Amino acid sequence: MLKIWGRISSINVRKAVWAAQEVGVPFERIDAGGTYGGTRSAEYLALNPNALVPAMADGEGAMALQLFESNVIVRYLCARYAPGVLYPAGLAQRFDAERWMDWQQTAMNPAGRDAFIQQIRTPAEQRDPAKIAASVAAMQPLLQMLDQQLAQGPYLQGAQFGMADIPLGCELHRWWGLPDQDGSRSRYPHVARWFAALQARPAAQGVLDLALS
Numbered sequence: 001m002l003k004i005w006g007r008i009s010s011i012n013v014r015k016a017v018w019a020a021q022e023v024g025v026p027f028e029r030i031d032a033g034g035t036y037g038g039t040r041s042a043e044y045l046a047l048n049p050n051a052l053v054p055a056m057a058d059g060e061g062a063m064a065l066q067l068f069e070s071n072v073i074v075r076y077l078c079a080r081y082a083p084g085v086l087y088p089a090g091l092a093q094r095f096d097a098e099r100w101m102d103w104q105q106t107a108m109n110p111a112g113r114d115a116f117i118q119q120i121r122t123p124a125e126q127r128d129p130a131k132i133a134a135s136v137a138a139m140q141p142l143l144q145m146l147d148q149q150l151a152q153g154p155y156l157q158g159a160q161f162g163m164a165d166i167p168l169g170c171e172l173h174r175w176w177g178l179p180d181q182d183g184s185r186s187r188y189p190h191v192a193r194w195f196a197a198l199q200a201r202p203a204a205q206g207v208l209d210l211a212l213s
Contacts, residue, residue, distance in 0.1 A: 001060070002027035004073075005044065006053030007034050008206075009213045011109075012070035013054045014170045019074040021203035022166070023081035071101045071167050078163040086163045093157060097164040100149075100156050104167040108146075111138035112175050119178050120212045136182045139175065143188050150190035154197065161201070169198040169208065177212040 002025050006013030010033060020027045032038040033053035040051055047055035048068035056073045057064045058080070067073050075098075078087035088094040115135035118127045146168070149156060156164045172195045175184065185192055199208045 003030060003057045004028070005030045005032040005038075005047065005055040007031050007036055008210065009034065010053050011170050011174055012052075014173070014207045014210075015070045015167050016054045016056060016073045016077070018170065018204055018207040019077040019086075019163070019166050021206070022086060022201075023077050024203075025077065025081050071105060074101070074163055074166050086161070088157070088162060097157055097162055100164040101167050104171050108139070108142050108168070108171050111135065111142055112171065115139070115178055116174055116212070132181075139184075140182065143175075143184055143191060147188040147190045150194045155194065165194075165198060169195065169204070172198075173208045173210075174212060 002020060004016050004027055008014060017029060038044055045051060047066050050068060054070055054073060056067045059065055067076055088097055112135060114131040118132045153159055155161050156168060176195060198204055
């Protein structure tokens with residue numbers, strides 16, 4: 001049995017859950033982190049010494065493969081259960097997907113984080129408009145870059161949905177869930193079309209249809 005630890009309100013947990021649903025492997029998700037706590041227990045720290053979510057175990061007992069880092073979990077699930085389908089067989093295609101996955105973590109996620117934290121997880125009276133405005137501004141060139149990539153095909157790597165679409169799709173789910181103060185939904189038509197296609201995927205249900213919290 002595949003097990004994933006983490007609360008579904010976490011963008012990183014959503015990546016792992018969506019990947020598991022896409023590859024069709026049965027799994028159990030165990031609430032952890034945030035108000036659920038549990039990430040400082042000795043048992044959990046053995047899974048993820050960062051005390052963050054998600055963590056994953058595939059298999060039972062001493063033979064189980066244990067992983068942390070959300071994009072690594074996505075890569076593993078696609079490589080293990082959907083090789084040549086979600087996980088590209090060719091080296092060039094594989095590393096093209098890898099670069100977009102890393103870009104999500106190193107560029108887009110930091111750019112959009114403050115707008116999300118301020119507007120969703122900060123009481124209205126404590127919000128900092130300057131942080132929101134800076135975050136919105138930082139996202140614009142990244143959304144433009146993504147839009148240009150998606151102008152070349154339905155998905156990040158062209159005609160076929162693949163592993164890179166999962167973390168970027170979760171990132172857009174978070175951004176699209178915020179007030180449309182930057183006009184993103186009309187300014188980036190290829191992003192909007194791609195995200196609508198992701199939302200329509202059966203395996204994205206329970207992930208991309210959730211309200212932000």
